[in-house]
Amino acid sequence: MKEMTIERHTMSVLVDNEAGVLARVIGLFSGRGYNIESLTVAEVDAAKHLSRITVVTSGTPMIIDQIKNQLQRLVPVHSVTDLTVEGPSLEREMALVKVVGSGEKRVESLRIADIFRARVVDSTIESFVFEMTGSTEKLNAFINLMQPLGLADVSRTGIVAMKRGTDRN
């Protein structure tokens, strides 16, 4: 049944950048038992005190509608865009990946990083920190490949997203 299939959606939520707004959004998700797969937030317009929250969530179509409506009725929320529905859209994530090792493994990690267009942003004789931007899948693939090569630490931003084309939001 279509009603029961779990879908993954990316929502872009424009909010007033005021105290407690992130707690409100997160509280809504935890209080109503919705999933958060990824969540990012930052101010996007300092003059207008606007922040954008990008949240990736999953649920049945009925739940996804609920999430959108529930977000929309929070007082400091300007707009909610379901990018998965209103697409086409872009999604990007950034990761910092630390790999510790020497010898052949160290060379191999650098070679793979090159293929993935990851940049070296820090290095010691025994370590690299790679910076990489891309889709979540690409980041996952890169991190998996680093696993046997001395993966020591990962820090990811979570997804930021935007509609393609000329539309403003």
Next chain:
Amino acid sequence: MATEPISGAEIIVKALIDQGVEVIFGYPGGAVLPLYDALFKQNKMRHILVRHEQAAVHAAEGYARSTGKVGVVLVTSGPGATNAVTGLTDALMDSIPIVCLTGQVPTHLIGNDAFQEADTTGITRPCTKHNYLVKSVEDLSRKVHEAFYVARSGRPGPVLLDLPKDVQQAKYEYVNHAGQRHRTYNPAQKPDRSQVERAVELMASAKRPLFYIGGGCINSGPLACKMLADFIRLTGFPCTQTLMGLGAFPASDPLSLGMVGMHGMFESNHAMHDCDVMINIGARFDDRVTGRLNAFSPGSKKIHVDIDPSSINKSVRVDIPVIGDVGHVVEEMMRIWKARQVKVDHKALAAWWDQINQWRGRDCLKYKTSDTIIKPQFALERLHAAIKDKDFYITTEVGQHQMWAAQFLKFEKPNRWMTSGGLGTMGYGLPAAYGVQVAHPNSLVIDVAGEASILMNIQEMATLVQYRLPVKIFIMNNKWMGMVRQWQELLHGGRYSESYSDALPDFVKLAEAFGAAGLRAEKPGDLDGVIKQMIDIKGPVMVDVCVDEKENCFPMIPSGAPHNEMLLGPDDQSAKPVSEEGMVLV
């Protein structure tokens, strides 16, 4: 319109007056002393000193629900604020407009575990529609006005303003921001016309239609209820009401089927189950109404009118959602209905009414009468007979007595019935009753109570006496937490774990100790006399009605059962054992 700088506390008082506030329910403390000082220096607003902050919120709810205005609460920081949490949650669940002002420690102490500090905005975020921590006096007048706007707009609810003491003392000029457009929050009132057209089309084609109306109609106002009643009569369709919707359509109208839901009428629930077009106006498919979801009204197409888009498709998928205020939507429906000169299917409708009248014939509220013990249903029948021609308001506590009151008292007008529907808060009824009484000083206000519930806010007797508020408390004393006992009987093999209240107080003496009048009815023959005395006494009265301890509340949809498997009474043989899934439901 800027004026001389005045203190934050005075700004708040001015803003409240500009919002038309007439009464505040509150309780003082260190963090609100500047506000109390500012209140002392004015005489436009009245302050009612409650005896517990939870009661302040319920009183404001009673005031709001019976007038359509925003109820206002003022409490101190820390324990004052945490005590208010139950009331705020109650108001959120039942969509009651409240503005709650809480004191807070001075801004430089926030986060330091200062004396009587609590993270009030953190604690109340999930139990308010919105809340504000006002950290600077420059924002104060705008935020106070905004709080009122948010509380009453769209789907109403409680809004909290947390006010640090230094902000109450700082000086700034007051600007009246009333009526200003909000930056983000502007819920639509008028519906999408094409949706209303589709709804009318579906209604016109119905063979077994049913209006299912709820608390949203009452929030939309008496005029909206009047229009809705006119429209229902125009269609000739039957109409059932939710617990929160009682009074939105006159109970005496032949089109009214009475209450729907777990303890609703047999005819209402069967009509819900068998209808082919359901017209939900301002109700929310609450689980007390739907019963088992996958068996809920399986053959119907559903129209859902609601001002809150998040209510649509939350638990029940509907065919035609209409977002908007009930008044506006009904006006539009009526206009389209008339313009199209809709002809309903009279033949099908007559057959549907035949069926409904058969269900009605089961007389589902029938109970075994007695000459020796007071049956709770009988007590309420007598109460109803005594008040029905008077200007009355009813509040209730929570339990069997609440359900019996909903079944046996009949409401002809909106705003006359206040009960804790969504949260089911024992202790709601007494403070809500005096909130109503403050707004309607010359009306008869009765709290239909249980002996267990009334003890949860019994201290409010002192408030009644202090302000000479002539509230009547009609305790249906069955010595049990009757509703708990009923479930233990039905679901837990009659193991009555902790549902008997030993050591109940003597309610007559208790009333007298507070300085109110106390009465008691022990035999059915006492009732009429005692009720008359209760009404005749000018001040507050508490009546101890000693009712049958064993009586259970019927009809009933057992948890997890569909609407057409209602139990009619204790001897109903159709009872099936409650399923595993039913057992986990509350």
